[in-house]
Amino acid sequence: MDVFFYIAAVVAIxxxxxxxxxxxxxxxxxxxILSLLAISVIFYLLSAPFIAALEVIIYAGAIMVLFIFVTxxxxxxxxxxxxxxxxxxxxxxxxxxLAAVLLINLIMAIKSLPQITAGTGAIQPKQVGISLFSTYxxxxxxxxxxxxxxxxxxxxxxxxxxKVKHRFLEIK
Amino acid sequence: MLxxxxxxxxxxxxxxxxxxxIGLLVRRNMIFMLMSIEIMFNSAGLVFIIAGTHWHQPDGQxxxxxxxxxxxxxxxxxxxxxxxxxxxxxxLDSDAINNLKDSN
Numbered sequence: 595m596d597v598f599f600y601i602a603a604v605v606a607i608x609x610x611x612x613x614x615x616x617x618x619x620x621x622x623x624x625x626x627i628l629s630l631l632a633i634s635v636i637f638y639l640l641s642a643p644f645i646a647a648l649e650v651i652i653y654a655g656a657i658m659v660l661f662i663f664v665t666x667x668x669x670x671x672x673x674x675x676x677x678x679x680x681x682x683x684x685x686x687x688x689x690x691x692l693a694a695v696l697l698i699n700l701i702m703a704i705k706s707l708p709q710i711t712a713g714t715g716a717i718q719p720k721q722v723g724i725s726l727f728s729t730y731x732x733x734x735x736x737x738x739x740x741x742x743x744x745x746x747x748x749x750x751x752x753x754x755x756x757k758v759k760h761r762f763l764e765i766k
Numbered sequence: 767m768l769x770x771x772x773x774x775x776x777x778x779x780x781x782x783x784x785x786x787x788i789g790l791l792v793r794r795n796m797i798f799m800l801m802s803i804e805i806m807f808n809s810a811g812l813v814f815i816i817a818g819t820h821w822h823q824p825d826g827q828x829x830x831x832x833x834x835x836x837x838x839x840x841x842x843x844x845x846x847x848x849x850x851x852x853x854x855x856x857x858l859d860s861d862a863i864n865n866l867k868d869s870n
Contacts, residue, residue, distance in 0.1 A: 596768065606778075610785045613801060614789030614802055614805070615789075619797050622798065622801065623801070626801055626804070626805070633782075633812060640768060640775075640819045641768070642818070642819060644827065645827050648830075657838060660842070660845060661801070661841070661845070664848065667849070668848075686792055689791035689792050690788050692791075694784070697784045701780075704773045704776055705773070721824040724824075726828050729825075730828050730832075733828075737832055737835040740835065741839055744838070744839030744840075744843060747842075748842040751846035751847055751849075752850075
């Protein structure tokens with residue numbers, strides 16, 4: 595089982611690197627979908643099959659398709675000149691070094707963890723559902739309100755209003 | 767049953783998180799910045815799942831479902847904002863959107 599974890603982890607990391615360093619937005623999104631599918635394999639190996647299915651259906655299925663639709667709507671295949679000027683290899687050095695310092699910090703923190711005993715056995719989706727609708731019922735209702743606000747906000751932001759300007763404010 | 771040490775699993779999630787952070791710091795295209803934020807959200811959820819499996823509690827998976835809902839809302843709003851920005855400025859370069867900057 596362990597070898598599957600390492601294979602999926604390597605695939606996820608490589609495809610994430612390709613996703614953040616690509617020049618074509620559609621190609622990067624497809625690499626990101628590959629990364630999400632690899633992470634879904636890891637969820638399955640971590641005995642969370644329900645979450646693995648949710649990752650494939652909602653993340654890779656719904657959210658990434660939304661990304662791809664918008665990218666196609668805007669018709670931005672290749673990046674513009676502005677970012678081509680920015681995106682030199684030199685620009686990657688300082689952010690990468692700073693993030694690597696933080697990562698080393700995290701590794702040190704993980705190393706100093708006390709040894710803890712793990713439980714065994716899979717967590718059934720039934721347990722997750724019971725916990726979701728008993729302990730976290732208030733959270734579910736707040737998430738519902740949040741989704742409603744998101745729908746209304748996206749509708750208002752996405753609607754194309756006809757711009758009415760006063761004639762003195764017209765930019766010549 | 768997976769016998770990978772939990773430290774290695776958290777390290778994997780941390781590497782994904784910092785890859786997202788590097789992408790957010792380096793890229794100037796708003797689509798790519800949003801993608802990097804997605805990577806970071808996803809690795810945070812991965813840590814919840816790892817911890818939930820480690821302690822054998824369903825709470826980690828519940829938290830992942832909440833993160834999923836928040837992410838869906840965030841992506842919908844952010845993409846609507848990106849559409850509006852593109853219609854106003856005809857570019858997705860985040861450096862071009864500096865109307866609030868003092869011009870003096």
